[in-house]
Amino acid sequence: MFAYEIAARRLLRTRLCGDLLNGERNIVRDKNKLDGLPPEIVDALTKPFARFLRIEAVAGGLLLSFTLAAIGLANSPWSGPFLDFWETPLGVHWGQFDLTRSLRHWVNDGLMTLFFFVIALELKRALVLGELRHPRAAALPIAAAAGGMIFPVGIFLLAMDGQAGAGGWGTVMATDTAFVIGALALFGAAIPASLRVFLVSLAIFDDVGAIMVVAIGYGDDLDFISLGLAAGLLALLLLLARIGIRSMAVYSLLGVAIWLCFDRSGIHATITGVILGLMTPAGAWVADQRLRPMLYRVIAHPKGENRSGDTSDGKDLRLAGRAIRESLSPLERLEIRLHPWVSFAIMPIFALANAGVAFSGINFNEPILLSVFTGLVVGKPLGVLLFIWLAIRLRFATMGPSLDWGYLAAGAFLTGIGFTMSFFIANLAFTSALLPAAKIGILAGSAISATIGIFILLLRIHIKKR
Known part of the structure; x- marks a missing residue:
């Protein structure tokens, strides 16, 4: 299933690198496109x-x-x-x-939480x-x-x-x-x-x-202690997002903890999926304007040069890889994956x-x-x-x-x-x-x-x- 996300990343990398390496050829191609209808934002939104x-x-x-x-x-x-x-x-x-x-x-309350999470992601995206x-x-x-x-x-x-x-x-x-x-x-x-x-x-x-x-x-009857713990964990999740923590593993563990709190609170635990889905950021962390210079630094190095280890080339490559991943919003990445x-x-x-x-x-x-x-x-x-x-x-x-x-x-x-x-x-x-x-x-x-x-x-x- 992760192949779908990998394909999306490769497509993005190919598009951006193509713009950088073939600038003049793209300009000619863009001129030829003027004969047709101009592209619309809705084309990208409907994909x-x-x-x-x-x-x-x-x-x-x-x-x-x-x-x-x-x-x-x-x-x-x-x-x-x-x-x-x-x-x-x-x-x-x-x-x-x-x-x-x-x-x-476990199927109805556990696995179906992911179903509601994806439904909430799709609702927020729309x-x-x-x-x-x-x-x-x-x-x-x-x-x-x-x-x-x-x-x-x-x-x-x-x-x-x-x-x-x-x-x-x-x-x-x-x-x-x-x-x-x-x-x-x-x-x-x-x-x-x-x-x-x-x-x-x-x-x-x-x-x-x-x-x-x-x-x-x-x-069932409400357990206000469990509800308070769930609210505290949700606040912690917002704080981590605010200070720049972007590890999916961290948020997954927090999500499980929030689910356990709701499971004991008297409110049906699947509500966790809806809340977390609607809280997922819809904006990308790295914009195209910032991504392009990073990719340019990577492809500007001579072909075949060793980029492993703690070299500047290796750092540029790792930075570009992270930037490519973060050029898709968390909402899009999670929806594609789940x-x-x-x-x-x-x-x-x-x-x-x-x-x-x-x-x-x-x-x-x-x-x-x-x-x-x-x-x-x-x-x-x-x-x-x-x-x-x-x-x-x-x-x-x-x-x-x-x-x-x-x-x-x-x-x-x-x-x-x-x-x-x-x-x-x-x-x-x-x-x-x-x-x-x-x-x-x-x-x-x-x-x-x-x-x-x-x-x-x-x-x-x-x-x-x-």
């Missing part, structure tokens, strides 16, 4: 978003495969050993200190550097996400009407980014890029909103640990099953479309280029694919007696929402061609 889409599209297929595998194993002769495996205790016990949890707990840096561009997905959280919760609570399990209302709030992007990937260039930007932004706001609800609504791990390892493991549900003995008329299903299939699209209409009507937001109500209707139904966050919250909110029915409601609601959304897209593309 990280395009990388995000490519990874999520492939991850959606992988996630579906692991989901089907989990369902198949849970309904096979190996159902018992498979489900029991995830309850295996794992951890450390030393005196009064006990950090023993089930394997499923708001600070990317497609949502303009308030009116961000207003539409924010409004849609708000409607997509409020309406399904309202429908769920009305359907449950105070019955057991009504506290699991957060299950119907969030949208699964990987599955939504995977569904859109089926259509390639036939759908406008603005629809992808809108749905990814909406899903990210949904996920962040859901984890805030988890932290507040599904925690996003593939989250998409291709953590999310499939999460699906394997949580999507397995045995269908035998389930009453498909269970109120909790029908409430979750209705919240996802009816509440999500209804809330998204109504709040989009209100935001545009009140002129808080504008509809993106090439978007129309047909595309938005399809996207609204696709937001009913809850999956990852829905399973995550269901495990916290429901008892073991209600959890299987809730999981089937999530699976059925997500499948129907995806089917309706894809059908509307097919119909919209067909009409457009005619």
